[in-house]
Amino acid sequence: MTTSSKLLRTLALTACLGLSVTACGSNGAQPAQNEPSSSSTSTPSESETGAPERAGADLVIWADDLRAKALKGVAEEFGEANGITVAVQAVSEDLQTNFVTANTAGNGPDVVVGAHDWIGNMVQNSAIDPLNLPEAQQAEFSDIALKGVTFDSKTYGVPYAVESIALFRNTDLVPDAPATVEDLVASGKASGAENPLCLQQGQEGDAYHMYPLYSSAGGYLFGQTPEGDYDPTDLGVGGPGSIAAAEKEAWLAKEGALKTSITGDNSISLFAEGKCAYLVSGPWATADVKKAGINYALSPIPGFAGMEPAQPLTGVQAFYVASKGKNKAFAEQFLLDAAATPETMDALYEAEPRPSALKDALAKQTAADADTAVFAQAAEGGQILPAIPAMAGVWEPLGKAHAAIINGADPAQTMTSAGDAIRAAIG
């Protein structure tokens, strides 16, 4: 004990001295005064681990792991055509936060790849610049994709894919696509599967996956201005439509079709194991379902009988020009010339089969793959996910309201107080 402790103390002391040197170094290197980073607050450390050091290249692109890999080839080609070096860096966690922070500090990338509902927050942080897409080029994109990247009547990015959710069914258990939610519940229960429907909620709820059912009963998130922008002062949560939806959810829970024990972690695997008759999920589930080797088919999510059709939320994935990038001219050039090409679309589609934003590429994909056709149709008919910053205050309270209702809370009261909580949060 004593010898080993002596050794340890020696080591510790040495380490201390070594560290004290680096400590005063890092003290100096840290932002001096009014550039506080998240590290000086009490935020959990995970949020600051993901951002890489900006690579030294003529054009730097940040994307998530999957996209970064898929973009390597496209980026290299663009680099060769322009005689420059292009680096694609993968940011595996919190890409948006890391990007906004790095950009504010002036050491972010030139191009960032991400979902369109980041636009509101990125714009209020002055992190991205709008892009003037020539009209001829605009016409090549599907309407819903363009609508996604349009914020305050300006185009903020070049879209490459749209995503939405649809209904998977295990054709061994339920051969035919249901016409209504009532059909779905009846056939799901009759199939003998452990769970008629796998729709991920968990204890915290999941407003995104619940939205199709919520919209069918008349619920909405934000109303729209005459120009088509979302209006943060017109909140749909707590309104009559949302309460009708809440009552439907309570009924579905009673039927065993909605459970808080079905989460984002287990819903896809439960379906793949044949324990769910139906699954509500997106293109990201296809690979797992195919790998499991079960017989499945896709169809649009049905609405409740006698109510509106179910509209999923449509997300758009896009490229953006960073406002403080060191190579803005190349960044804009990349978006105009390289991002919106069929080759880029194909590369990203191969990485994950989300329907492409370019009409030509999409036509090819839907002809070749029936699943993509269903997802494209769902995205086309979906409600574009609100990109306004106020949306940040909606997800949690609305999700928790869904979970509480499934767990047996009073539907009307729960939805009303969720609306109040959201209004208080977004001010």
Place this chain on the structure above:
Amino acid sequence: MPARTHAPTEASLPRTATAGTGPDGPGRKPAPAHRSLSATTIAIRVALLGAVAAVVVWLVPVLVAQERWIGLAGLLLGAAALGAVYSTSRLVPAKYLLPGTLFLLALIIYPIIATLQLSFTNFGDGKRGTKEEAIASIIGSSVEQLPDSPVYALSVGTQGSTTDGPFTFFLVDAESGEVSRGDAEGLVDVPADEVEVAKGRVVEADGYTILTPREVNAAGPVVQEFTVPTENGAIRAQGVARAFEGRTALQYDEAADRIIDTRTGESYGIGLVGDSEFFVKEDGAPAFSQSWLQGVGTANYERIFTNDVIIKDFLRIFAWTLAFAALSVGLAFGLGLALAVILNDSRIRGQRLYRSLLILPYAVPAVIAILVWSSFYNRDFGLINETLGMRLDWFGDPWLAKAAILLTGTWMGYPYMFIVCTGALQSVPSELREAAVMDGARPFTAFRKIILPLLMVPVAPLLVASFAFNFNNFNLIALLTEGGPFTADNPYAGGTDILISYTYRLAFGGAGAQFGFAAAVSVLLFILTAVIAAGQFRATRALEDVN
């Protein structure tokens, strides 16, 4: 989990028998006259001081370039102090105190001051940059392409420098193929024989140097801000090889500090929305989502003390935070101590094997362990309910959720306590126990009256540290229950929320990240934790009297 991240061990083990071989290793003896430094010591000292010098040489240009004067001053003072103290053979006490002091300043005092500073600002989403940056972004974003205007293939030419200009735009109309030349004066047609066009772009022009794409990019803002005035707007570059005719819809009037919309004539002045200034419409609503970093005085603190939602749940959550921290430490310590005592008995075979197995949970990364545990608790598909044949709604019932938190917390925390107690037990001389038994004490009494008090001397400060750690154990709560379950009428305060997870949600769950507010909350939490820890250390001082 408790105390895994901090190192109170260093300070709290009372028997600091020997000092190590730092640069000051042999200088431990008080009489400098007998000092004779060995070659190794000198080498180590030179190497470490050299490293300090190297760091200074490396960082000074960086800090000067970034104009971080305070950081620079701190670096130089720290380096000077290190150099002065370790290059002489005097100042022996300072040799011991300086590294710790530097650590204290760099890793504790500085972050606290930075957090305190931050708590008096509105820093957060939409309020990150300066006012100038916000205005530039608002104006810059208002450039719109004129309807039906042509798209041009752009070549940038210059008769001066390729980095500073003056620049001239050579434009080829993508449809008609007509070539024109534009500068600050305006646009003129260019006869075909003065330029050479290839692949739809001007590649050579008489009297001009055409910039390569790389040069256009490098010229950056100079090219980006260059415009060629036209009848309805201006032609500006987009990327390195295109240009479009657009119009800036908004203008900033610096004298009046207002933004004017040239299309409608409306103008927006500064107004206060919440705590922050925005450019507002006449009705007081923000006209643009961009705001900027501002000092807001004590507004963040006022918000904490006047917000109904916060006040309403604070006491309940504070009580659970205390209970959670105390119980996690108590349970982990109880289990760890019991196992340590049992395995300390030399009659047990395979002591080492048991000990290695028991500290396994310590070797599993916390994040993974918590996520695996969280799947165990699933009501319908979880391991625990399946094994027990029950359908307990672990995360749906507030008391079961609390039990789940404590169970997982104990599982993660006991190996640390086990290691600490095993070490401490081995340092208690066995004669003491034997003597007690000889005097007629029963084994349990001997343990309680003799061993435990001796054990508590080194262990008690660790328990205090573990308590403080668990008081702010964000990971466990956030990854296991996310603070849930929540009641139907309150999505902000859950059944297992502790102060840190609760305030994290308040600061980041609503309208984006609000770092200023979060900093104010952190300062208050820091004060609260400090007061509690101070009280506990005062209480444990009584234990040291045992020695």
